[in-house]
Structures are given as structure tokens and as C-alpha cells.
Amino acid sequence: MSRIFYLVQKEFRQIRRERAFIFIIFVMPFIQIVLFGFAVNTDVRYVPIAFVDMDRSQTSRRLLTAFCANETYTYSGMAATEEMAKSLLDIGKIQIAVVIPPHFERDLRTGNRPQVQAIIDGVDGNSAGLVLGYVGQIALQLQKEWLPDTGMPDGSPPVGLTEIVPRMWYNDSLESKNNIVPGIIATLVTMITAFLTGMSIVREKEIGTLEQLMVTPVHKNELIIGKTLPFMVVGFLLLNVGILAAGLIFGLWMKGSLLALWGFGLIFMLSTLGLGIFASTLAHTQQQAMFVVWFFALFAMLLSGFFIPIENMPRAIQLVTYLNPLRYFMKVVREIYLKGTPVIYLWKQALFMLVFGVVMILGASARFQKRVG
Amino acid sequence: MNPVLPTIIKKEFIHIWRDPQTLVIILLMPLMMLILYGYAITLEMKQIRTAVVDLDKTPQSREFIEKIISTGFFHVTRVDVPYRQIEDIFFRSQARCVIVIPDNFAEKLAGDSSTPVQLVVDASDPNAANFINNYMARINVGFNLQHGAGNGGIFSVEARLLYNPDLLSAYFFVPGLVAVIILLSSALLTSIAIVREIEFGTMEQILVSPVRPNQIIIGKIVPYLVLSFLDGVLILFFAHLWFHVPVYGSLLLLGFSLFVYILTGLCFGVLISTVARSQQVAMMAVMVITILPSFMLSGFIFPVRSMPHILREISVIVPATHFLRIIRGIMLKGTGIFQLLPELGILTAFSILLIAISIRKFHTKLE
């Protein structure tokens, strides 16, 4: 067992000598959390809007102001014709054009039901959908307001309108960062631990020291533990630096138990470390190992529900995500952070992660040979 | 003609060719990613798991629920749960939202006042919560227009969606994915090109020959430029054939922009390579600097416009931001070269700047 001590000690000495690692472990989490905590936001705001007002009446102007008052839109001018509006859309100057027909006011008064057109740039299907929704809401608002003044038949019954009252639990300000920041922590831990483990073995392979290790009486498992334990410690440090960064920068502290998060974190790292070893057995050069890890990191990140909810994905891809250990860790981190979900509700995730980790480590160590060639 | 450069380029080509394993990875991995993530990345929410608490239980309340279910957005997993159990439902992730219809719903609806319907959302994923809220609001608008305000409202709004009338996610994300993947793979390729030779000691050998540093750097870029360009064309081809993303603009312009963009990525890799001390550090730096920023800051998923001011400034130095505008413009809108000049200009400037810094850094490193 003392051999493991020496292997681990050596690894730490090497890590300490590489200044870039210190930066990556202690500084990067702060930078990433700041950058991406603010970046991720699917709420559409400041959508540039232009109008084609062919009525030029008081009512049409009221419609314009109703749109401009909403912070979803940023007024960016009037267009004389629909064609001009369309060319503004073409070059991306505006994202929506509202066209008010001639005699809008008169038709409204006489109950002729005029038709307003909203021309929307649909390239970004999601924001377009949201923009569309807001258009409807504004229209509904105006309908209510104008109803008394219109020439509706007098006999029509009074109308009761339903109104949706949203209650946002766990994150009532709908701050994206509350969700994304824990996700970044999980992603960083994944990328860095898998990467460091994979690289460190292949590097020794390239340099030739691995061959030297292989002719020593060190047991294969000691070698593997010696290569994983240090990076588990690094990952654990990174996790805590991330937690600190989230708290210090965004004031975002977890609602649930820190101890639980630590436990889940360690279980999760079995998978990423196993993956690192696995990558090192596949690769002959650091470049190849890098590609393997890189591929995995993207896979893990995109299919974890980090910023694309898994429910949105096609069924087949949803099935694939079950093979992604980060999927479970992502869930756990968020639940603990935002909902304070008690651990008993998360046993399934823990189990999956554990199974993954054990299979990965065992599989990787089966492939790992104390031989060359 | 300078005979040194072709020699260096040839040597790099031979390196690539001799390592078929890496070559296959380089060519196929981006393609696999395009296909996998082209499907996976979609923000359209369908079949949102929903629980309903109907405290009214009248024909009117049931009609309202019917209306919600019929849109296909919501998939009702639980009905008539007690209000107290909502937390438990959220903990177990059985539903993302709960619709609560108050006990005087029918009564109020017949009256004059507006009738509140509660939508309780698990907002731990705020983006999803936002979507859910928006869908619900849209459904509500539809319900009201049909029901109240005298059959269809006093005026109507006709929406026309340009360029992507079916609001397909793929139209938006696949070109974006192309942009991100190309940047990542090209930067990775060159990032270790120079450190590797320094680590192995072969650089010393090259340096004692009369080759000049800029020749070495150009010699490293050219082969990968060819390779990455082929790769880029391949995945664009797939984007078109497999995901049916249209190309309304000029193919020539698309090819040219692709070329400029790849050059930027490669130059970035070279810069990293001249600065880093080991392959490990170089690759790590590329991972960290390219992956997340290209995904998060470029407008790939999250609109740059909605970001805070500082991040909008930062997104300008992310090459993917510019290429995203170019590729979406050309493919989906048929935008022409004149409208894209600013973006192309910035990318070209990036490349030149990066190369210039690399050559300088390389000089000082050797002295």
C-alpha cells in the first residue's frame, strides 16, 4: 500500500510544478462561472422591431406604443412599405415587423375586424416562437382595452377572461444563472478530471516513464489507483472552488446538503476517471487521447440536460442520454442546489452513477495492461 | 519560388498520412457529432409533463383543461392531485408544472372579472419555465379569443414567419453546430503541432536548417487548412442532405467564408501552440477556450442580444459569433457578400493578427 502513497505523491509533485494546472483548478472556475452564468438566457429581450403604419391614426399609434412599452422589443424605426420592412428583415436589422393596414381605426370602430400583420424572422425558431407569444399577449391586452369603444353588437354578453397567474417555484426571478451555474460546476469537474487522467497516462507512455513503471513490481491496480486518486482530489478541489465561486460571485449557495453533494461528486468522478484511463488505453499519442476525451466531454455536456432539456430530444437520443453519467450528476447538482431535494429522492441517480463508475473503472483496468505493444 | 516551404508542407502531409487512426478521427468525429447533436439540440418543448389540480370540477373547467391538452404542448401525467402534494411531485420530477383551477372558476367566468388560473412551475430550469409560461400564455390567448370578446376578437393578428416557417430547430441549430464543430476541430489540430515538435526535440533539428519561423508556421497551417476545409465541406453537405437545411445563398460565398473561418481557427491553434509549454497544456487551453465560449457566447443557442453588455462585447472576439451570422445568413436567408463584409472582415483580421502574434512569440521563444 505504501507504493500507492509514492505514486500519489509523485503525481501531486508533478501537478504542483505545472503552473497552468494551478490556474486551471483555482482560477478558471471563477472565470467560467462569471462568463456563462450571465450568458445563458433564452428569454428574448430587446428584439428589434419596425412598424409599417398605413393608418397613421391615434389608435394605430396606440398599438405602436403598446409594443414599444414592452421590454421584449426595441423600437428601431418605421418603414414606409412592407417591402422595405422585408429587406430590413433580410439583412437582420430587425427581427419583427408589424404592419398596420389602412383604415385600421375606422374598421375597428365599425366592427369590421381589421387584420394586423406580424412578420417575424423565423430563423431562430425558439425566439420566434416566444416573440409570437408576446405578440398575442399584447394583442389580447389591447382587445380588452378597446372592447368598450368598438361597434360590437350591444346585445353581446359580458365576457369573463381567464388570466394565467404563474408561480415560479425554486427560482422565482427565473434567473438562468441559478440553473446554469451549478451546471457549469458539474461540467468543469467532468472535463478536467477525465482530461487530466487520460493525459497523464498517455504522457508517460510517450515519454517512456510508463515502460519503466511497468517493469517494477508495482501491481496494476496500484498503478491505476495511483493515477486516479490524485485527480479525484483535484476534481474534489475543483468542485469546492466552483461552489465557492458560485456563492461569492452570484450569492448562489445550495439549499440542500453539502455533504450529499460531496458524496455524489466522488461517486460521479469514478466514471470520469475511468473514462480517462480508458482513453489512455486506446490512445498512443496525447493527440489521440485528447480527441477521445474531447468527444466524450461534448457528448457529456450536450446530452446531460445542461442547457438543452432532455425531454425536448427525440426518443432515440433520450435513450442515448441514459448512457451519459453526467446526466445523473447534472440532475443531482441542480436538485441539491435549487430545490434542496433530500437525498432519498436521489437514490436512483446515485445508483446509476455508482454502477457507471464501477463498470468504467473495472472495464478500463481490464483493458489496462502492464505490458507494452 | 522558395523551395523550402513546399518541403515543410510535404513533411506535414506525410505526418498526417502516416497516422491513419488520427486521420479517421479527424474526419469522422465532426460528422458524428453533427448528426448526434443536430438531433439532440432543440429547445422546442413538447409533451411537457403536467399535473392538474381541478378544484372546480365543472364542465367549464373541464373544457379549459381539454383546450390545454389538445394543443399537444402538455402531457398530463397526474390529475386531481391535492395541492399539498405539489412539492412531492416536483421532488420526484413527475411533472414540470402544475395547473391549478380555482374552485369558483365557472362562476367567475360567467361574471365580468378576470378569472385567475394558477400555473405552478418548477423553475429550477428557468429556461424551460419560461417556455412553459409562454406556451400557456399563448394557449390562454387562443382560449380567450375564441371564447370571449365576441368570437375572435375585435381585430386579428396574422403572423407570417419568414425563412423558417415551421420554426424548425434544425434550421437554426445545424448551421450553428457546423460553425462550432469546425472551430473546435481546426483549433485542436494545430494547437499541438508546434509544441509536439518541441517536446520531441525535432524542432531543434528543423531550426538549425535555414528555415525561417514564418515558414514553419505557414507550413504547419497549410496541410490542416486543406484537411479542415474538406471536413467542413463534408459536414455542410451532410447538414444539407441529412437535416434538409436549405442553402438559399451563393455556394461560392459559403465556401469562401468557410475557408476564412477555418483559417481563423487554425491560426488560433498555432498561437496556443507557440505559447504553451507542453502538449497537455496546449490541448487543455484549447478545450477550455474554445468549447464553452463557442457554445455559450456565440449566439449558437442563446441570443447575443439578450446578454449583458459586457458579454456582448466579449462575444465579438469569439470567432464563432461572426461565422454563425454568416452561415445562417447565407444558408437560410440568401444573404449576399456585401451584407456580410463586416463579419468576413473581422474574421480575416483575426487570422492576420493571430498569425502575426504567433510568429513574434515563436521568435522570442527561440531566442
Place this chain on the structure above:
Amino acid sequence: MNRQSTGPDSFAAETTVVVSHLTRKFGSFTAVDNVSFTVARGEIFGFLGANGAGKTTTIRMLCGLLKPSSGSASVAGLDVYHQPEKIKTKIGYMSQQFSLYEDLTVRENIQFYGGIYGLSRLQIRSKTDELLHYLNLWDQVDVLTRDLPLGWKQRMALSSAILHDPPIIFLDEPTSGVDPASRREFWLLIYELAARGKTVFVTTHYMDEAEYCHRVSIMKDGRIVELDKPERLKNKYAAKNMQQVFINIVKGKDK
């Protein structure tokens, strides 16, 4: 070299490495082709051959790093097929690639290798002292290994490989790229080891070094083409030195 050592007198002496019909193929290519030989205890056994002759491959098989394709071999009485891990406790190995951690200091490297060979803390300390004195590296003890001159690095690599006092030592091109003075010093070390009863199995492509070996075997294209004492080979090929012997053999003359 002034000192003349004759090595074990007869081959009836205790053998520590026994190789017979050993073969290793990589795909259809045969890197080591049916080689047989024995090495006696205390012998300095030279393994000569051009690059690609199969020297490293043979050593790797004997160290348990590479499984032979066929044939048999035993090291210190242990079988390379079935007891590679036991063999590893009996041998020291210095690979042709430099095998110290360049980003560790001299002391840290010694500590590390001592530790994984299972030496106690106390033993490591005394070994470190002993080695540093011996190698005259006291001043450099906290210097990163990458900053040492190559000659010292190589002597240090040898010392680290034998911290656990193994009876058999495999050295794969230990002196390549080193200046003549350092090579001399390195060979003095080898002699000392042999004098202490160690078996030294060394590959080289420096023919002058071949003269220092008790016996040499010359490999060509995976086969052993000659195996004898240097003087006898010189006589046989009527050559002044081993250099000439080697050239004659490689060119296929006098056969």
C-alpha cells in the same frame, strides 16, 4: 579501460537467463527470430546490432513487458510467460528512452522509485544518501532532473533502476548520445556491479563498448549471428577490433 575482468570462467557456472527459440512477431513481421542463449551469473553480456535488429524487443520479452510469440525464456529461474510480475522484483531495467521524471527533482525521483520498489522509508533515506554521494550529485539534489547534463541523467537513471538491489540488470542502449568521458564512467559503474556479482545484460551499438563485455552476441534482422568472447570473435574474423568484426558480419563477409 584498464581494468581487465574475465567474468565467470566456465559456462557451467550458474545461469540466470536461459533463452531458447524465442520468437516475437508483429503481424507478419518477425522482429526476433528463434534466438537461443544463456547468461551466467556475474557476467556482462553484450547485445549488439544495428538499429531495428531486435535488441529492444528481446529485452522487453525478458523483462515481462512483451509476450513472446513462441519459444521459452526464464529469468532468475522464473518463466517469462507465467511469472512476469515475479521477474520484475529480480531485475533492474533501464529502457532506451530516458525514464526519469524530468519535472521532479533528483531527490524526488530517487524517493519515488525507491517507494514503488517497496523500500522502507529508512532504506530510501540511506539509499538516497549513498547514491548522491556516489554520483557526486549532492549539490544538485533539489535541481529538476531536466536541468542535469545528459551523462548525469543517465547514471542517475541506472542508479534509480537498481535501488532495490536486483541480481540481474538489463540496460538498453544506456550510453547513447553521451560523450566519451561519461560513457567511460558509466562503464566503470557496470564493472562495479558485475564485481558485486550482478548479471548485466547490456545492448549497445558502440563497438568499442563491446570490447568491455565478457561475451557479446551480435544480432542481425532478428537473429543471433554470432555469440562469443570478443577476443575469439576478433580472431575468427581476423579483425583488429570489434568495429571491424561487426562491419564484416553486417556486410555478410567471411561467412
